[in-house]
Amino acid sequence: MQYGRFVGNALRGDLGTSYFFKEPALDVILEKLPATIELVLCASVLILGISVPCGMFAAVRPRHWLSRSAMGLSILGISVPVFLTGILLIYLFSVELNWLPSYGRGLTRPLLLGWETGLLTADGWLHLLLPSVTLASIMVPLFIRLIRAEMLEVLDTDFVRFAWAKGLRPGRIWWVHAFRNTLLPVITVGGVQLGTMVAYTILTETVFQWPGVGLLFLEAVTRADTPLITAYLLVVGVVFVVTNAAVDLLYGLVNPQVKLAQVGAA
Amino acid sequence: MSAPLLDVQGLRVRFGNTDVLHGVDFQVHAGERVALVGESGAGKSMVAFAILGLLSAPGRISGGQVVFMGDDLVVMPPKALHRLRGRRIAMVFQDPMMTLNPVLSIGTQLMETLQHPPPGLAKVDSTEARQRAIDALAQVQIPDPQSRLRQYPHELSGGMRQRVVIAMALLQGPQLIIADEPTTALDVTIQADIMDMLVGLCDSRGMALLLITHDLAVVAESTQRALVMYAGRVIESGDTAQLTQAPAHPYTDALLRALPQMAAPGARLANIGGTMPDPGALPSGCAFHPRCPHSMADCRQRMPDWYPSPTGAAACHLLDPLRADNGTMP
Structure with missing residues (x-):
């Protein structure tokens, strides 16, 4: 009965009112969402930018010392938990060297539709650097290994x-014949990992006090803010579905066999 | 006689610690069609990949020379050798289902050989590359070549794909085409078409062909000279027409008898008992002796020398003119 009412309300865009903020839960989430999206986006760029060349090189020159050390480091990278990486980075770059800020988003500017972005100010970029490196650190080794293994096979x-x-x-x-075929399985796994990354944002945002939905979620849990928790899970679910659909479309672009099957079916 | 186009001398290939080719010698002259025959595992494909320097990982050339147009490919710097690939020596692989890249269109895969050469070689602009790709497809008798350029490999049949592969091999006007079992993976009905076309193209362009196959029927129809390989060695060589009529080596004879065309209607096909020995555990003496119907004490003890035969030459003790009991083969 109660669930029926919840679904009915949810369909009308009403996910309840946060106990703590005294505001509609969805609004609270949407306000924090840009911060998380920017973090994930920046981390994804880092992941691709690092793992593609490294994975390719490790496959093309498997005996080179750089490949061997990259493989060794990647095991280390997979084993170190995100919060430890984050804390170590803060210690090194913020506490010891005092180069980079350790928490928050820094200066933000309005973009459009209430999207507050940190990407337009130098301060925002400085704040973004450590959290996105931290978030990327867990995925980079995984992708290097994946790309290398697939590439070796191709x-x-x-x-x-x-x-x-x-x-x-x-x-x-290497880049056209081998890499295009390597991409197919990598895109598939990448889509799933993108979802996993949302989970890691909770840890990263907590360590860096990044004002995104992950941090919000953790606070909501400690405050037992049930409507907010429900709203968060629902929004993350939607994000999951959207990214996976996007990944499937991307797959069709890379693989001509998929494209043709769709045309044939239509 | 002029210098051969390709002169392979004492070619040895090693996989890890196992020798798979034990000194292979043969020549191919300009415009000549030569067959390399043998069962699976004889090392035929190994010869092809060794010539092009494309042996896969643990395999390497451990001795010998591959002299092509005067240069030894074995000691040639890798970059210089790569510039010859496709341009002077082209190769057609066995399975056209696997040789074409599934995510690139036929046109892309044809034109790229002209548009993306290794550093230091001239590029062809896209209009000319397109025209040459269309011409090449027309030469391998593919209907409507223009629209084929946009198609992907999975949209073509096996025979069509092999024609496309041959078109790619022709595109840069090589002096030598190495065809590794080009029709084995195809439907029997189109095998002859593809072979006829390949032979015709070699003839009209003066290209030499090194045809690798296990099918002596194909050899008889399409080549001038044949080399028979067994367990990593050439054991008989000679004129194709004579060799397929009256072979000197018992192995060649057995291969011929195993052909369905040779058997009387309704009769059982002759087979060669046993299998090719493992390269790591070759028998003593002549590697064929455990399967040979004429095996003698000598065969187990020492490797036979080469002797002239009515068809050319063969490595078999039976041909030794100094043997007391030298009988001709039954």
Whole structure:
């Protein structure tokens, strides 16, 4: 009965009123969401920017000392928990060196529709740096290993060997022939990991007091703010569905076989 | 006779600690079509990949020379060798289902060989590359080549894909095409079409062909000279027409008898008892002796020398003119 009323209200966009903020729970979440999205976005760029070249290099030159050390470091990276990375980074760059701020978002500017962004001020970028490095740190080793493993497999296929026999520029063979085929499984796993990253934002945001939904959620839990907790879970669920749909569409762009199946079915 | 286009001398290939090629010698002259015949595991494909320097990981050339147009490819710097690939020596792989990249269109895969050469070589602009790609597809008798350029490999049949692969091999006008079992993965009905086309193209362009196959019927129809390989060695060589009529080596003879075309209608096919020995555990003496119907004491003890035969030359004790009991093969 009560659940029926909740669903009815939720469908009308009413997720209840936060006990603590005395405001509609959805509004509270949406106000904090940009901070989290910016954090995840920045971390994703870092993850791609680091793991793609590293993974590729480790596969193309498996015996090179750089590849070996990258593989060794990645085991270390996977084993160290996010909150420890965060605290170590704060200790080094904020406490000891005093280069970077240790908490908060810094200066923010309104973008549009009430989206407060930290990406337009230098202060905002400085604040973003440590949290996104921390958040990326857990995924980078995983992606380096994934890309390397998939790439090694593709490099051993007949069509890559044939590409060598055709006498193509080596860069073309690695980036076009091998990497495009490596992308397919990486996109699939990446989509799932993007969701996992939302969970890690709770830890990262707590360590850095980043004013996003993750921190909000943790506070809501300690305050037993049930409407807010429910609203958070619902919003995260929606984010999950949207990103996975986007990933599926991306997959279709990369793989011509998928594209054709859709045209055929229609 | 002029210098051969390709002169392979004492080629040895090693996989880890196991020798898989024990000194292979042969020549291919300009415009000549030569077959390399043998069962699976004889090392035929190994020869092809060794020539191109494309042996996969633990494999490496451990001795010998591969002299192509006067240069030894074995000692050539990797970058220089890579510039020859596709341009001077092209290769057609066995399984056209696996040789084409599934995520790139046929047009992209054809044109890229012209548009993306290794550093130091001239690029062809996209209009000309497109035209040459269309011409190449037309040469391998693919209908409506223009619209094929936009298609992906999975939209084509196996025979069509192999034609596309051959078009890619032709595109840069190589002097030598190495075809590794080009029709084995295809439907029997189109095997002959593809072989005829390949032979025709080699003839009209004066390209040499090194055809690797286990099918002596294909060899008889499409090559001038044949080399028979067994357990990492060439054991017989000679003129194709004669070799397929009257082989000197018992192994070649057994291969011929195993052909369905050779058997009388209704008769059981002859097979060769046993299997090719493991490269790590070769028998003593002649590697074929455990399976050979004419095996003698000598065969178990020492490797046979090469002797002239009516068809060319073969490595078999039976051909030793100094043998007391030298009988001809039954």
